[in-house]
Structure formats: structure tokens, C-alpha cells
Amino acid sequence: xxxxxxxxxxTARDLVGPAIAAAVATLSPDVRAVAxxxxxxxxxxxxxxxxxxxxxxxxxxLALLSTRAAGASPEQGVPAAAAVELVHNFSLVHDDxxxxxxxxxxxxxxxxxxxxxxxxLAGDAMLVLAQDILLEGPAPNSLWAxxxxxxxxxxxxxxxxADLAFERRDDITxxxxxQMAGDKTAALMACACSIGAIYVGAPADLAMGLAGFGAHAGxxxxxxxxxxxIWGAPEVTGKPVRADLRAxxxxxxxxxxxxxxxxxxxxxxxxxxxPDPLSEDDLLRAAALVEEAGGRAWxxxxxxxxxxxxxxxxxxxxxxxxxxxxxxxxAEFITARQS
Amino acid sequence: xxxxxxxxxxTARDLVGPAIAAAVATLSPDVRAVAxxxxxxxxxxxxxxxxxxxxxxxxxxLALLSTRAAGASPEQGVPAAAAVELVHNFSLVHDDxxxxxxxxxxxxxxxxxxxxxxxxLAGDAMLVLAQDILLEGPAPNSLWAxxxxxxxxxxxxxxxxADLAFERRDDITxxxxxQMAGDKTAALMACACSIGAIYVGAPADLAMGLAGFGAHAGxxxxxxxxxxxIWGAPEVTGKPVRADLRAxxxxxxxxxxxxxxxxxxxxxxxxxxxPDPLSEDDLLRAAALVEEAGGRAWxxxxxxxxxxxxxxxxxxxxxxxxxxxxxxxxAEFITARQS
Numbered sequence: 001x002x003x004x005x006x007x008x009x010x011t012a013r014d015l016v017g018p019a020i021a022a023a024v025a026t027l028s029p030d031v032r033a034v035a036x037x038x039x040x041x042x043x044x045x046x047x048x049x050x051x052x053x054x055x056x057x058x059x060x061x062l063a064l065l066s067t068r069a070a071g072a073s074p075e076q077g078v079p080a081a082a083a084v085e086l087v088h089n090f091s092l093v094h095d096d097x098x099x100x101x102x103x104x105x106x107x108x109x110x111x112x113x114x115x116x117x118x119x120x121l122a123g124d125a126m127l128v129l130a131q132d133i134l135l136e137g138p139a140p141n142s143l144w145a146x147x148x149x150x151x152x153x154x155x156x157x158x159x160x161x162a163d164l165a166f167e168r169r170d171d172i173t174x175x176x177x178x179q180m181a182g183d184k185t186a187a188l189m190a191c192a193c194s195i196g197a198i199y200v201g202a203p204a205d206l207a208m209g210l211a212g213f214g215a216h217a218g219x220x221x222x223x224x225x226x227x228x229x230i231w232g233a234p235e236v237t238g239k240p241v242r243a244d245l246r247a248x249x250x251x252x253x254x255x256x257x258x259x260x261x262x263x264x265x266x267x268x269x270x271x272x273x274x275p276d277p278l279s280e281d282d283l284l285r286a287a288a289l290v291e292e293a294g295g296r297a298w299x300x301x302x303x304x305x306x307x308x309x310x311x312x313x314x315x316x317x318x319x320x321x322x323x324x325x326x327x328x329x330x331a332e333f334i335t336a337r338q339s
Numbered sequence: 340x341x342x343x344x345x346x347x348x349x350t351a352r353d354l355v356g357p358a359i360a361a362a363v364a365t366l367s368p369d370v371r372a373v374a375x376x377x378x379x380x381x382x383x384x385x386x387x388x389x390x391x392x393x394x395x396x397x398x399x400x401l402a403l404l405s406t407r408a409a410g411a412s413p414e415q416g417v418p419a420a421a422a423v424e425l426v427h428n429f430s431l432v433h434d435d436x437x438x439x440x441x442x443x444x445x446x447x448x449x450x451x452x453x454x455x456x457x458x459x460l461a462g463d464a465m466l467v468l469a470q471d472i473l474l475e476g477p478a479p480n481s482l483w484a485x486x487x488x489x490x491x492x493x494x495x496x497x498x499x500x501a502d503l504a505f506e507r508r509d510d511i512t513x514x515x516x517x518q519m520a521g522d523k524t525a526a527l528m529a530c531a532c533s534i535g536a537i538y539v540g541a542p543a544d545l546a547m548g549l550a551g552f553g554a555h556a557g558x559x560x561x562x563x564x565x566x567x568x569i570w571g572a573p574e575v576t577g578k579p580v581r582a583d584l585r586a587x588x589x590x591x592x593x594x595x596x597x598x599x600x601x602x603x604x605x606x607x608x609x610x611x612x613x614p615d616p617l618s619e620d621d622l623l624r625a626a627a628l629v630e631e632a633g634g635r636a637w638x639x640x641x642x643x644x645x646x647x648x649x650x651x652x653x654x655x656x657x658x659x660x661x662x663x664x665x666x667x668x669x670a671e672f673i674t675a676r677q678s
Contacts, residue, residue: 028497028522030504094463098456117437117503120459124433124466125496131470132489139478146485150471157464158367164456165369183367 005056006329012061012081015074017052019082023129034122038093038110054105058334059084059192065326066210067196069319077196079133080145084192086130087149091156091188093123098164127153137199145199152191159184166250170273177255181222182215189218193327209317216310217331223303224335226251227296230287242283245290248272252302257295264293300337307335344395345668351400351420354413356391358421362468373461377432377449393444397673398423398531404665405549406535408658416535418472419484423531425469426488430495430527432462437503466492476538484538491530498523505589509612516594520561521554528557532666548656555649556670562642563674565590566635569626571676581622584629587611591641596634603632639676646674 024035036042040054060081067077095101096109097116103109111119134146162180166172193214194207228237229244229251237243244251250258254272258265268289271282278286290296310331314324363374375381379393399420406416434440435448436458442448450458473485501519505511532553533546567576568583568590576582583590589597593611597604607628610621617625629635649670653663 027493028500030500031496090463094459098459115503116455118500120433120437120462121496121500121503123459124429124463125493127463127466128489128492128496132486132493135482135486135489139482143474143478143482147471147474150467150474153467154366154464154471157370157460157467161367161369161457161460164454164460 004333006061006326006333008065008326008330009057009061009333011074012064013052013057015064016057016060016078016081016085019078019133020053020085021051023082023086023133024126027125027129030118031121031125034093034110034114034118035089035126037113038119038122039089040105040107044108044113053085053089055085055089057085058330059088059188061330062189062192062214062327063196065196065323065330066193066202067200068323069210069317069327070197070200070202070206071320072196072200076200079137079142080195080199081192083130083134083145083149084188084195086126086133087153087156088188090123090126090130091160093119093126095160098160134199141199141201145195148191148195148198152187155183155187159187163250167248169250170269172250172255172258174252174255174259177250177252178219181219181252185222185225186215186218189221190214193217206317206319209313213310213313213317213327213331216306216313217334220303220306220310220331220335223252223299223306224337226253227299227303227337230254230290231296242287245283245286246278248278253290253295253299255295256298257290257293260293260295260298262293264289268293303335303337307331343672345400345665345672347404347665347669348396348400348672350413351403352391352396354403355396355399355417355420355424358417358472359392359424360390362421362425362472363465366464366468369457370460370464373432373449373453373457374428374465376452377458377461378428379444379446383447383452392424392428394424394428396424397669398427398527400669401528401531401553401666402535404535404662404669405532405541406539407662408549408656408666409536409539409541409545410659411535411539415539418476418481419534419538420531422469422473422484422488423527423534425465425472426492426495427527429462429465429469430499432458432465434499437499473538480538480540484534487530487534487537491526494522494526498526502589506587508589509608511589511594511597513591513594513598516589516591517558520558520591524561524564525554525557528560529553532556545656545658548652552649552652552656552666552670555645555652556673559642559645559649559670559674562591562638562645563676565592566638566642566676569593569629570635581626584622584625585617587617592629592634592638594634595637596629596632599632599634601632603628607632642674642676646670 021041024032027035033046037044040050043049063081063084064074064077067074093110096104097111097119101109102112110122131146134142159180163184190211194211197210198207230242234241257268271286314327360380363371366374372385376383379389382388402420402423403413403416406413432449435443436450436455440448441451449461470485473481498519502523529550533550536549537546569581573580597608610625653666
């Protein structure tokens with residue numbers, strides 16, 4: 001496993017970034033300022049700070065690869081890639097409000113700078129831009145791509161809705177948690193991996209093979225992220241150590257531990273149910289209990305098997321060998337545990 | 340002028356309501372509960388309370404009329420009408436959060452019942468549903484209708500963004516205020532009046548004539564609403580008396596007064612700039628100053644001339660006489676000042 005950013009991700013940023021910047025430039029001044037700030041195109045006072053968005057461009061890279069998988073040039077997939085990245089950022093801006101997160105990409109989140117109202121609007125605007133970019137393309141492919149995107153946005157919303165509801169519940173089954181992660185993370189990843197192909201008119205079996213790869217890789221990615229949220233080093237995750245435990249997030253390893261039927265599960269449940277803030281000692285103990293209850297091992301095994309399933313989808317789907325290798329490289333990159 | 344609800348509005352509710360209810364039923368349980376509550380389809384605890392949404396169905400009625408203007412049956416325009424109404428409700432749910440409004444349609448607003456996060460998601464979901472309902476229809480008309488809707492949603496977002504920004508400014512020109520109202524209210528009304536025609540493949544000149552009617556009628560509607568927000572009786576508006584003044588809203592009559600260059604304008608500006616809550620006496624005085632500065636007369640004259648311009652658009656556009664009469668009836672209904 002490697003932690004080096006695959007070259008395709010950098011290329012995608014250069015290719016897709018200008019399309020995103022151009023789309024954001026069409027927004028009204030008040031809304032544009034917030035979207036541009038969130039994307040790293042401008043400072044909080046409106047001063048332009050970059051020509052292309054500062055995010056990792058992972059989803060655009062996958063979308064361009066899927067265009068190439070269908071035998072088209074990456075350039076032809078730019079609208080599809082820009083649409084997926086705008087949807088991803090719509091969800092980040094809205095989720096930051098809902099989760100009360102104050103920092104993202106080492107900057108204060110949009111709602112803390114511009115207010116909740118302005119951040120809601122900026123998210124809304126990016127969502128509409130995404131659909132509109134797609135629909136500028138020639139029908140019927142643009143239309144199919146748009147419907148594919150809509151379906152994944154509804155799953156993304158469903159997943160975030162379940163995640164919020166889980167905060168108030170202590171009876172989540174592992175299956176419900178996996179469904180939530182599938183909706184919240186894997187659905188948009190599946191869309192990113194197939195929308196470029198759909199947008200250039202690929203046959204259904206190619207699109208479905210790519211979507212299957214994306215869904216499995218997306219789940220592996222979420223499992224890895226959950227593991228890093230408990231055991232990852234702050235310098236790798238960009239978040240405080242054990243941040244997810246502190247927030248009592250019902251992540252996959254935690255739910256796997258809680259539903260393990262072990263003594264450690266009961267102790268973990270009691271610890272997380274306490275109404276008081278968790279001390280550093282509590283957090284260390286919680287992490288140890290997740291491990292003792294088998295939550296860590298389960299998540300590691302599950303991540304590996306999802307990654308293997310993703311690889312199987314790749315092998316089973318016809319595409320140029322170099323494209324397949326790049327897909328595999330990105331899947332490995334996003335599931336590298338670096339621990 | 341009449342305050343009786345035109346028959347077409349009731350018919351539209353019966354025709355379009357089931358399509359909206361069916362769309363909402365496809366959402367995930369957590370998100371569906373919030374959307375159904377907001378639309379009056381269910382109580383806060385999830386108990387179904389009605390088969391069709393409880394709103395006035397004004398925009399659906401306009402959309403179905405525009406379908407008929409193009410020579411098609413109202414049934415053919417149902418997806419377009421449902422899409423506009425879903426967008427309208429998306430904006431209500433999000434605006435209630437931004438404006439901190441706690442009551443709508445004589446019920447607690449969605450965010451006060453389910454929390455801000457869940458209400459953001461329900462709004463997002465209704466926005467996506469709107470686009471998806473349209474795109475289920477046959478291309479290319481569905482595609483044009485979808486792009487027409489996207490464009491009006493972006494204006495709606497721009498208008499709400501400007502409205503929020505105006506709260507922190509005391510130098511709004513009347514032209515900026517009119518632009519804001521055009522974006523926030525008139526754009527979706529123009530879309531409602533033309534999207535049905537576009538959806539059934541009407542020629543561009545019909546669609547443009549109908550959109551012009553909707554834009555003028557929408558501005559007349561906003562001016563009327565602004566006047567009622569200051570001088571309307573609470574039993575008519577459903578809001579506390581002088582609620583807009585209490586919230587120091589930079590509505591059109593207020594900005595017309597503030598920019599009148601009169602002594603009353605200066606006094607009004609000083610009154611609204613005071614950091615303290617406004618007493619009942621202050622509110623009475625503010626209303627009197629808006630009137631003295633000419634804001635009320637300006638808004639009344641402007642509403643009448645926008646209504647006349649809407650009527651002119653109707654006369655200039657070819658459509659069946661009964662459809663034209665129904666459009667005119669709705670325009671009169673929504674601008675009846677009842678004072």
C-alpha cells in the first residue's frame with residue numbers, strides 16, 4: 001500500500017478545476033463568495049487565492065478514468081467530473097453545518113465565516129450547478145448522467161439523515177450502519193466511477209461494472225476512514241486524535257464492537273452512554289474496548305474484503321489495461337491505513 | 340379585486356398533490372418524515388394526516404394553466420407542476436432556518452420540530468426530487484424544462500442571498516431591492532407560468548410570453564406581500580401585525596421610503612438603525628414614516644403597474660380565452676390587498 005497521491009488525481013485537478021471555477025463564477029456575488037471560499041478559490045474577504053479548487057480531486061479523477069474506460073478522452077468527461085465534485089462539496093458544506101464542524105482543510109468552515117444561512121445557500125447553489133453542468137451536454141447521455149447523479153445524491157442525503165438519527169439511538173445494528181455508510185459514502189463514489197462512462201454513452205454493462213467497483217472501494221474507504229478516526233495519527237487525518245470517539249460517532253468499527261455480544265461491548269456501551277464529556281483516559285479506554293470487542297479486526301478484515309471485491313469488479317469489467325491499473329491505484333491510495 | 344381562491348387552484352391541488360406525495364414517499368424514512376411534515380402530509384410523529392399537501396397550490400395551478408396554454412391537457416403538465424411546487428417548498432424549508440422563523444401555515448416550522456440538520460436535508464431532498472420528476476419525462480422537452488427550473492432556482496438562491504446580505508447593510512438602493520425581489524419571488528413565478536408549456540413542447544414565443552406574465556405578476560405579488568407585512572391585518576396575513584417592520588426587513592416599500600430623500604426618510608433610517616428592540620409605538624411610528632416618505636404610495640402604484648404589465652403580456656400572447664381568463668384571475672387573487 002502506498003500513500004503517494006496517484007498522478008491521475010493531480011491531472012484531474014488541472015483538467016476539471018477550471019470548469020468548476022467557471023461554474024462558480026456564474027453565481028450571484030453573495031453566494032459566489034461563500035462557494036469560492038469553501039472551494040479554496042478565494043479568501044474569506046473575497047480575494048482570489050487560487051485558479052482551481054484546493055480539494056484532492058479524487059472523485060474527478062475517478063470520473064475521468066471512467067470516461068477513459070469507455071474509450072473516450074478525459075476531456076470529454078470534464079462536465080461529469082465537475083458535477084460529481086460540486087455535489088461532493090455541496091454535501092461537505094451542508095454536513096459541516098449539521099455536524100457543527102468548525103474546521104475543514106485546515107481552514108474555518110464556511111458557516112463559521114459567513115453564517116449558517118449563507119452556507120446553506122452556497123450548498124444549494126453548488127447542487128444546482130452540478131445538475132446544470134451535466135444538462136448542458138448532448139442528450140440522451142447527459143440526461144442519464146444527470147439521473148445517475150440525482151440517485152446518488154438522494155442516497156447521500158439518506159445516509160446523512162440516518163447518521164443524524166443514529167446520534168439519538170443506541171440500538172443500531174451493524175447492517176443498518178453498513179447501509180448508512182453505503183448511502184453516505186459509497187453511493188457517490190459509485191457514481192464518480194461510472195458517470196464519466198455514462199456521459200460519453202458507454203454500454204450499461206461497463207457502467208454497472210464501474211459502479212460496482214466504486215461502491216466496494218467507497219465502503220473500503222469509509223471503513224479505513226473510520227479506523228483512522230480512532231487510531232489514526234492527527235498529522236495523517238488532519239483531525240484531533242480519537243475525534244470520532246470523542247463525538248461518540250456510531251462508526252462501523254464502533255457498531256461492530258457494540259454488537260459483538262462480548263463483555264467489552266457492554267463496557268463500551270456504558271462508557272459511550274454516559275452523559276458527561278469523555279476524558280482522555282475515557283477515550284483511550286473506549287479505543288481499547290473497541291479493539292477488545294473485535295471492532296478493529298472486523299473493520300480491517302471488512303475493508304480488505306471490500307477492496308478485494310472492488311478489484312474483482314475491475315477484473316471482470318472490460319477496459320484498457322492502463323485505466324484498470326489507475327483505478328486500482330486510486331483504490332489502494334484511499335484505503336492505505338498508514339498506521 | 341377578489342379574495343376568493345380561484346377554482347383552478349383547488350383543481351391543481353387535487354391533480355398535482357398525489358404526484359408530490361408519491362415523490363416524497365420514495366425518500367428514506369428519516370428524510371421523508373421531515374418533508375411529509377412540512378408539506379402537511381403527516382404529523383410530527385409520522386402519523387399520516389392528509390393525502391395531498393396542504394399548501395395553496397398556487398404555483399401548480401399556474402403550471403397546469405401554462406400546459407393548457409400550449410394546447411395540452413392539464414394532466415400532461417403534472418410533473419412540471421409538481422417540480423415547481425417541490426422547489427417552492429425546498430426554499431420555504433431552507434428559508435425558515437435562515438430567517439429563524441418558528442411558525443408556518445399555523446404549525447411549528449420543520450427545523451424547530453426536527454432540528455436544523457434534518458430540515459436542511461429535507462430541503463435538499465425536495466430540490467433533487469423536483470429535478471428528477473422532470474427528467475423522467477421524454478427528452479428534449481423534459482431537459483428544457485429542467486434547465487428552466489435550474490435557472491430559476493439559481494435566481495431564487497441569489498435573491499435569498501441578497502436578502503440575507505441586506506440585513507447587514509443600510510445603503511440598499513431601490514434598484515437593488517427590486518432586483519432582489521425579482522430573483523427571490525418573481526423568477527420562480529415566471530418559471531411556474533411557463534414550465535408546463537415548455538414541458539409539453541410549446542414554441543419559444545409562447546413560453547416567453549407566459550414567463551413575462553409570471554415575472555410581472557410575481558413582482559406585483561411581492562409588493563402586495565410587502566404592503567401586507569406592514570399594514571395587513573394579522574388574520575389575513577397569518578403573521579403578527581407589522582412583523583416585517585419588527586424584523587427591520589428591507590422590503591420594497593421600506594427601501595422606497597428610505598431612499599426618498601425626505602425628512603421622514605431620515606427619521607425612519609434613524610429609527611430602524613437603533614440597536615434596541617422596537618416597541619409597539621416605534622412600529623406604529625415606523626409605519627407612519629414609511630407612508631409619509633411615500634413608500635406606501637410608491638409600492639401601491641408599482642404593484643398596480645406590474646399587474647397591468649402582466650395583463651399586457653397575457654393579451655400579447657396567443658392562448659385559449661378561458662386559459663387567459665384563469666391566468667388573470669390568479670394574478671388578481673394574489674395581488675388583492677384586502678385592506
